[in-house]
Amino acid sequence: MPITRNRSAQHKVYIPESARENQYLIAKFELTDQLLEKYASTIVKSDEQPYAEFYEALSADLFEIAESLGLETCYLVANDKFIRVRYSPEKIISQTEQQILFLYNPSYHFGQKAYYDGAKRADKIKILFLTNEDNIRKKSAFFHERVKTAISQYSEKLGLEKDTVRVCDHQHLTYDLFAKEKGDTGTQAHKLRAISDRFSADGITVSDKAEAQTYAIADLPITRRIRNLLEIDKSSEEPYTPLYELISKSLVKSAEQNGLDNCVIIANDLIPVVRSKKDESVSANGELQLLNFTPDEHMIGFAKKWEGDQLVDKVQFVFVASHQNMTSYGYGKFLNQIQQTMRSVSNQLGYKHDEELMPIRFHQHIGFSI
Incomplete structure (x- = not known):
């Protein structure tokens, strides 16, 4: 086998x-006094929910x-909650004090709706576009462009200033590492090129100012078998620290x-949120x-965040890529x-492996401003 083919194979992941x-895109912008003035006729300060009609008017223009x-699934969120999106065979939209979670199957679930607290003025308006494409990764550039067009038109309709709308394109691949041992013998190969490189191959250019973020999260469920690896001293103040x-x-x-020199180990039932920031930090x-990281700098070290007095459902391992982890082929090696x-x-x-x-x-992810 030629040397070039050997090198290429090393950078493929199966x-x-x-x-x-x-794939989904989130756009967000501040709710300014100027925007409120534009829709002043929809705001009735004497009502119990003075902003309800305003949010409905915003969403009507968006939809x-x-x-x-041709964008079938779109939501407006005006309650300052963190948006999470995950796959589910059943469509579920649930909320906690800090989060709004969208569970859906791209092939079957569609919708347009606004989520807000009509009694409050939100700090930011957020818009979520969910893909309903087949071959999602293959068609991701074209979905991206349609959403970008929608956001640009909406921004113009609202009279927003240039570069005041922040947009982030999120793309995921999710799988069980031991699917093969459970009977799923089929595989697919990826070099995991950067989003900008994949889009370029489809004739779509990503702004030079766009910021990229790449990472992986592995979950280790704490089953009864895992719990029993050690004898837990429940009389201790932190009985689960030895297990963690x-x-x-x-x-x-x-x-x-295996050549990895950084990871954040989380065992506290919190949801990891990875963000690009100049100052690296890990905080609750x-x-x-x-988890704040900058892709321009390679983080070295293993951060550990757990609560020894709590038994969690799973331990999460977050591996964040820097530019050093991207080869000329992509992130397949990583x-x-x-x-x-x-x-x-x-x-x-x-x-x-055949059971757990x-x-x-x-x-x-890539983030940019419109």
């Missing part, structure tokens, strides 16, 4: 045929534009053996675990290293 693809561009330390040591050892904010690391962890913990799950979600 994932189960059953891996789920997803009209979405319809004209055991798992953490296994992860660090495996990661280093209510229901969310905020995900290969993660898969090898998690297989090693599973072997050390006596995993039953280890979900991996590979994230690629």
